[in-house]
Amino acid sequence: MADLNRPVPGGFDPEVVQRAIDSGALLETSGGLIAAEPLALPSGVDGEALLLHEKNLLAAVLRGSGDQKQRWGQFRRAIGLRFDEAVPAGLWLDPGHRALALEIDALYRGERDLALLNAHSIREGLQQRALDGRFRGSIQQLETTLSALLDWGEDGAPHPELEFELACQLFQSAKARALFYPGLRRLLGRERCDGAIDSELEQCRALLNEATAITAGRFRQSIAVCSASDAASESIALASLPQEQRPKPISTGIPSLDMDMRGGILPGTGESTWVLAARSGVGKTTLAIAAAMGLAINGASVLVLSCELSRRAIGARLLSHYCRRAAGSYRSSYCTNDLEGRGRVIEGPELEQLRGWAAQFSEGIAPNGAPMGKVLYQSQFAATVEDLAALVEDCKSAHPDLAAVVLDHFHAMGPTAGYGSNTTAELAARAMAIKAMAGRCELDAFVVAQLNRGAYGNPTGPDVSHLAGTSELERYASAVWLVDRPKLDEFSPAKPGVLEVHHGKFRHGQMAGGNDLSKTTIRLDRGHCFLEADEGRRVFNGSDLYPGVECL
Structure with a gap:
């Protein structure tokens, strides 16, 4: 650190800064350069x-051969970070732990x-980046800290493999x-002193708020409310x-949906929930998969989560849609059943x-031949909405371009503790939690749901009152x-694959050429989760977006 204390003509020398980074004296973070020295603790604070607790937390994340992203995501959520916020460097007392x-x-x-x-993954990554000349910092410092954390508890001392939620709370x-x-x-030291204590009270109030934010999961690096000038400048710019x-x-890729969505989704600005409901066996999951693949093929990154289907079943449906679209016309090959084995x-040229x-x-x-968005999926049988x-927040943190998630389905999720x-x-x-998740993660959530028995005999077809x-x-x-x-x-x-889409709600109106449609007809190739025809294409303003989709 001697170089950093030496006066430099002009106040800045890139070589001094680079030497400080290479030696580990400075750390590069998303918020800029920070000193790697131990943080100065106020008197009376037990640094040991x-x-x-830092060792317990970090070692619990690092140990084992599996992927520990879920644990680190749990810690981030415990302190209340958004998907786009980095863990603050100031949380860590030890410079090695910080790095x-x-x-x-x-x-x-x-x-x-x-x-x-x-x-193991971190160690291999550091070594490779150092060999490629892409690492800036002290490899020795990170290696020493990593080894010490892995050895933590081997001598019989208490070890962090205690329940991870408890480690976060501690x-x-x-x-x-x-x-x-x-x-x-x-x-308290001012108890017997005369004079105003306004400054101490204000400092104590600020510290109390900051401490409460950490324990209550409301920790943010920047919290601000918007003003009228923000609304004016943003609206004028847009x-x-x-x-x-x-x-x-x-x-x-489905006109009957797009007409109620103002044309589709805008990645990075999402916060909406879109509900796709039907009785059992009608084809709501098939239609949801078709919408997810339509978004992905048109460039949006999509996550499909199912509480009913296995990973094999989800993957087969996604790929069968792709094959049907690539084929350009109907063929019985490459259907979902074929791809599930x-x-x-399937053999030979096929x-x-x-x-x-x-x-x-x-x-x-x-x-x-155009680039697609990412297609991500996972099976979570009877998972709770929490x-x-x-999982969505972890995925959004790892893939910031994630624009939409399909949840299949609302009524198959597991019960949350405290409720029947x-x-x-x-x-x-549960509905409120999904809406909050969509807003926090800035994505669109497509929620597949079940209709109740009242929808069976209704002469005019189902409406929103039939959501179970x-x-x-x-x-x-x-x-x-x-x-x-x-x-x-x-x-x-009955005509194979023909379904009616009843437009129960459209908050933003319809892009239907002046018409106000309450019902449109579609035809699905269920074996490939593929939309073949849609009456909505006839009236939707963006009907040229759907090559290969017939007008009914």
Whole structure:
């Protein structure tokens, strides 16, 4: 640190700064350069206890051979960070812990070329970046800290493999005490002194707020409310933006949905929930998969989470849609059953064709050669809404371009503690939690839901009152689509794949050429989760967006 204390003509010397970074005296963070010296603690604060809790927390994340991103995400949520906020360097007392925590957080947020978060992965990544000349800092400092944390507890001392939620709580409590108690002691020290204590009271109040924010999960690096001038400047900037420079909505590929969504979704500005409901067996999941793939092929990154389907089943549906679109016309090959290994055997030229399309799909190349958005998916049988929200936030942190999530489905989620299974109160809280998740993560949530028995015999078809369990789902939604089979007389045979989409709610109006449509008809290729035809294409203003989709 001697170089840093030496006066430099002009006040800045890049070589001195670079030497300080290389030696580990300075750390590069998302907020700029910070000193890597131990933080100065106020008198009366037990530094050893703080270090103990730091070790417990970090070692619990680093140990093991599996991916520990879920644990680090749990810690971030415990202190209340958003998906786009980095863990503050000032949380860590020890400089080695500070450097390692910043490296862990960068990996978690997708800023490193690594798939797993654990000690071995971090070590390999650091070594590779050093060999490539891409690492700035002290490898020795990180390696020493990493080794010490992995050895932590091997000598019989208490080890962090205690329940991780408890480790987070202990860390939060220790940091809050270190913040608040020194200010409280200063205030008590003025007990027998004359004179005003306004400054001590103000400092104590600020420290109390900061300590409470850490323990209550409201910690933010920057909290600010907006003013009238913010509204004026932002609105003028958006309204005056030339048409050719404005971001274009990304289509779901389904006109009947897009017309109620003002053309599609705008990545980075999402906060809406869109409800797609039907009775069992009608095809709501099929339609949701078709919408997810439409968004991805048109360039939006999408996450599909199912509480009913296995990972194999979800993956087969996604790929079968891609194959059907790539084929350009209907063929029975590559349907969902085939790709799940339950249909006919694919071999010969068809297998080579499948391998070619699968390779393009894996590389994120659309059938027309354009780049696709990311397609992510996971199976979470009977997961609670809290579990799913945590997974979405972890995924959004690792993939900031994530624009939409499909939740399949609302009524198959597991019960939240404190509620009976699928009670009205629980379903209302679940709907609110999904809306809050969409807002926090700045994405659009497509919620697949179940209709109640009243929808079966309703002569005019289903409406929003038939959403099972709660009206809150409809209240928070920007649009509600209720899907049903056409009602036919006893002499008319059913047409394969034909469904009616009842437009139960459209908060932003409809882009339907002046028409106000309450119902449109679609035709699905269910075997490939693919939209073949849509009456909405006839009236939707953006009907040229749907090559290969017929007008009904």
